[in-house]
Amino acid sequence: MSLRPTSSGDPAIETPPEFGGDALAWAAWLYYGEALTQNEVAGALGVSRASVANYLAEARRRGLVTISLDxxxxxxxxxxxxxxxxxxxxxxxxxxxxxxxxxxxxxxxxxxxxxxxxxxxxxxxxxxxxxxxxxxxxxxxxxxxxxxxxxxxxxxxxxxxxxxxxxxxxxxxxxxxxxxxxxxxxxxxxxxxxxxxxxxxxxxxxxxxxxxxxxxxxxxxxxxxxxxxxxxxxxxxxxxxxxxxxxxxxxxxxxxxxxxxxxxxxxxxxxxxxxxxxxxxxxxxxxxxxxxxxxxxxxxxxxxxxxxxxxxxxxxxxxxxxxxxxxxxxxxxxx
Missing domain, CATH: 3.40.50.1360 (Rossmann fold)
Structure with missing residues (x-):
């Protein structure tokens, strides 16, 4: 996987094709779908844990992830x-x-x-x-x-x-x-x-x-x-x-x-x-x-x-x- 620097300081992530280039969707899948910890997601994406937390928050705001209570x-x-x-x-x-x-x-x-x-x-x-x-x-x-x-x-x-x-x-x-x-x-x-x-x-x-x-x-x-x-x-x-x-x-x-x-x-x-x-x-x-x-x-x-x-x-x-x-x-x- 290759990474490119971005203006925000985090590298631009080359995501698997099934996620359509959307790093947020990939992060959300790893965290919610595969039950990885935020540290493990950060390691997989090659970014900081703080960035992962921001990705997950943005995924919820965009509706990629919805959480419902029983x-x-x-x-x-x-x-x-x-x-x-x-x-x-x-x-x-x-x-x-x-x-x-x-x-x-x-x-x-x-x-x-x-x-x-x-x-x-x-x-x-x-x-x-x-x-x-x-x-x-x-x-x-x-x-x-x-x-x-x-x-x-x-x-x-x-x-x-x-x-x-x-x-x-x-x-x-x-x-x-x-x-x-x-x-x-x-x-x-x-x-x-x-x-x-x-x-x-x-x-x-x-x-x-x-x-x-x-x-x-x-x-x-x-x-x-x-x-x-x-x-x-x-x-x-x-x-x-x-x-x-x-x-x-x-x-x-x-x-x-x-x-x-x-x-x-x-x-x-x-x-x-x-x-x-x-x-x-x-x-x-x-x-x-x-x-x-x-x-x-x-x-x-x-x-x-x-x-x-x-x-x-x-x-x-x-x-x-x-x-x-x-x-x-x-x-x-x-x-």
Missing amino acids: PGLLATVQQGRALMKRFGLAGACVTPPEAAGGDPEAQAVRLRRRIGRATAQMLSPWLVDERTIGVAWGRTMLEVAQALPSMTLSRTKIVQISGSSLGDEASSPEACTALFAGRLGARCQNFHAPAVVTTTAICDALLAEPGLKRHFERLRAADLTVFGVGELGPDTVWSDTDFLPASVVESYLAAGSDAILIGRFLDAAGREVDGPLSGRQIGMTLEELPAIPVRVCAAGGPAKIKALRAVLAGNYATHLVTDADTAARLLGEVS
Whole structure:
């Protein structure tokens, strides 16, 4: 291939005949058609990378290249922006909807997996060393942890938010924290106390222990926290019946509870509801949560609508990850 100097300083490019002598078309084909990098295109054309960037921009202006977004992707981006505006969020990620039909339980598992992957992606800008990250628990948090990239953040601390429970071992508070830390190569900071104790005196005594005091001081200084939200209803099935027996659920429902967030109960306005467990819970409080700068809530599905509304009403989340159907209901697009 021979090149001739031009007045612009770049050589005039002798293009293959199938491109009719149009270097822009050739550059666009190499970049978009053959998926070469801009550096590789520059090498093939014998020009600078900056020139390639200009060629590609000009190719788009001339209509040689058109870029279209998938309508589903465009819709979810628009929903995310609408959620941010409606609820005063700093960020919102909406996963595309799944085709209707199929086994409901299998669909719920796939939904948690999609939300987990999206949450892991949203967290990526903050996954740098020397961070303190508070982690909640639950099946969605388990999916988030499993979707995290494998990293080595040896000076980052992953801190357990609330006390232990006797529910599903795989998604327990200590298990989720440990899996987060393992994926990120970070320091795992669990604490060994139950989520709920039998009396307020025991709760006060445990929280006065130096080890737990240091743990919660560290947690209150966290840079980021990630959590889900639990729905509260007569048909809710809890994995830990010692923590939430039917009588306790009924009591909180009667008192107007719509959600359970980091072990605390919320009404529709996002206010904490007093009940049988008040004063007996060990974990971060709802008053402490808003002091953390970045608070990512990950949840979706029809059962979570009232619970998510309560979380958003209380301004507990700065960022939300959910699915398209849930976003539409939160925005009032569908009933």
